[in-house]
Amino acid sequence: MPQLVFSGKQIPPLEPASLRLESVVWPPGQSPSDALPPNRLLWGDNLAIMSALLPQYEGKIRLIYADPPFFTNRRYRARVGRGEDSRKPETWRLAEGYADRWASLDDYLAFLYPRLVLMHRLLAPNGTFYLHLDWHAAPYARVLLDEIFGPKRLINEIVWVYHGPSPIKRAFNRKHDTILMYAKGDDYMFNVDAVRVPYNPNTVATFRSSPKAGFGKVPDLARGKVPEDWWYFPVVARLHRERTGYPTQKPEALLERIVLASSQEGDWVADFFCGAGTTAVVANRLGRRFLCADATQQAIQTSRLRLMRGQAAFAVEADQQLYRPPQPFPAEWTPAVEDGWVSLPQAALAQAEGWEVGYWTDGVFYSTAQAVRAPRATEPPPARLPWKEKNRTLAVRLTALDGAVWLWQG
Structure with a gap:
């Protein structure tokens, strides 16, 4: 060979x-x-x-x-x-x-x-x-x-x-x-x-109009066909x-x-x-x-x-050789917590591709609720997320538009 x-x-x-x-x-x-x-x-x-x-x-x-x-x-x-x-x-x-x-x-x-x-x-x-x-x-x-x-x-x-x-x-x-x-x-x-994919409409019309189409074999038109090895x-x-x-x-x-x-x-x-x-x-x-x-x-x-x-x-x-801990939130990004909800200020949302609430334990972030900007959207992600883990210390993670990761701990 x-x-x-x-x-x-x-x-x-x-x-x-x-x-x-x-x-x-x-x-x-x-x-x-x-x-x-x-x-x-x-x-x-x-x-x-x-x-x-x-x-x-x-x-x-x-x-x-x-x-x-x-x-x-x-x-x-x-x-x-x-x-x-x-x-x-x-x-x-x-x-x-x-x-x-x-x-x-x-x-x-x-x-x-x-x-x-x-x-x-x-x-x-x-x-x-x-x-x-x-x-x-x-x-x-x-x-x-x-x-x-x-x-x-x-x-x-x-x-x-x-x-x-x-x-x-x-x-x-x-x-x-x-x-x-x-x-x-x-x-x-x-x-x-x-x-399986649908047959081309022209193919369907040909099979239905001519008994000799398909070398005498009538395919299951409703079932569709197996795609060829070229895909569009x-x-x-x-x-x-x-x-x-x-x-x-x-x-x-x-x-x-x-x-x-x-x-x-x-x-x-x-x-x-x-x-x-x-x-x-x-x-x-x-x-x-x-x-x-x-x-x-x-x-x-x-x-x-x-x-x-x-x-x-x-x-x-x-x-381990690549890992870098998240950067701490700037002061103007500090979230607000009220009645089981966490809110981010507009200064943070404007930079966010997505953000999450959860808790930070032994250097690991556990995410329990997430908000992500819609694809290609100019509008920021939603400003509020629920916080239900009352027996844990709140942490908030933000992923910026450029991929940088930021963390706030309560």
């Missing part, structure tokens, strides 16, 4: 991250308990994160979706301003997103290869792996996955087609990504009926309702199809390049448990806020 040879191709010694519990989020209506929620959002280099997860999760994850850097040699910024003119990028308020810059293709592949190997180890024997790339690196990644999984484990090469403006003038516009779908074993899950979903553009401002955010519809096809309720779903948190949001909505990680604080805070909008229960953990 052909193998890809490049400088630095090796599996480095495993150095597990020392994970520190940073916060626990219990949505309204769920009482905090001593047991942590199963869902985990993890901040740190995913090679160290996955190494730390191996003792508990090796061979147990039903579905892994990976959306790594694409080898574009670009630096991506996150838009964190509100009410800005989309036609004037020079006026946008920006924060660090992530860097996709490499000294060489060898360096990129040396980064990707050991992570693919660890994801294969974490995948269940009947699990499915989806690797999302584009023309820059997909051909090389397919050779690597053939080595790791075996060439017969390739199930589909999926093409995600989309539209959008392009500055290209000397080639056809590049408007698709490639998603490589591999199974770890023969008994992988594929929920065919969960992903709109990108999360500047005015898209799901838009967070985090760069290269993927649409929920894309992940919904993947999660429905290759997992069932209660299964573990993982994404170790989680970015804006789309995989976690979809997995939670569909009743799956999730493990999601990213190396940047901006990604973790973006994912955390989206999960709070979806009323997920989850724990946030950080590599």
Whole structure:
């Protein structure tokens, strides 16, 4: 079997991250308990994160979706301003997103290869792996996955087609990504009926009008058809309702199809390049448990806020080397507490992407009520939240538009 040879191709010694519990989020209506929620959002280099997860999760994850850097040699910024003119990028308020810059293709592949190997180890024997790339690196990644999984484990090469403006003038516009779908074993899950789509109206009319259509076979038109291996979903553009401002955010519809096809309720779903948190949001909505990680604080805070909008229960953990305690509230942000309600002043709300009430114990924030700004909204989040934990000392956490975290303790 052909193998890809490049400088630095090796599996480095495993150095597990020392994970520190940073916060626990219990949505309204769920009482905090001593047991942590199963869902985990993890901040740190995913090679160290996955190494730390191996003792508990090796061979147990039903579905892994990976959306790594694409080898574009670009630096991506996150838009964190509100009410800005989309036609004037020079006026946008920006924060660090992530860097996709490499000294060489060898360096990129040396980064990707050991992570693919660890994801294969974490995948269940009947699990499915989806690797999302584009023309820059997909051909090389397919050779690597053939080595790791075996060439017969390739199930589909999926093409995600989309539209959008392009500055290209000397080639056809590049408007698709490639998603490589591999199974770890023969008994992988594929929920065919969960992903059926309606037939095209023209196809329905043809079948109904001609007895010879479909080579003499009449399909179940009401049941729908299995999608082809090219998918059209709109990108999360500047005015898209799901838009967070985090760069290269993927649409929920894309992940919904993947999660429905290759997992069932209660299964573990993982994404170790989680970015804006789309995989976690979809997995939670569909009743799956999730493990999601990213190396940047901006990604973790973006994912955390989206999960709070979806009323997920989850724990946030950080590599001890990266963890930084929240900053104390400025005096003008001091909350008011009255009759079981906590209110924030406008000075704080104007800076808030979201805020929470809860309690602070042993360096961990336990969130019991949350308020999050609507996506792309210029209006601040709601100003009041209930406080019911009368036997605990109140704490308030605020996540700013730029991802910074602030804490007030009563």
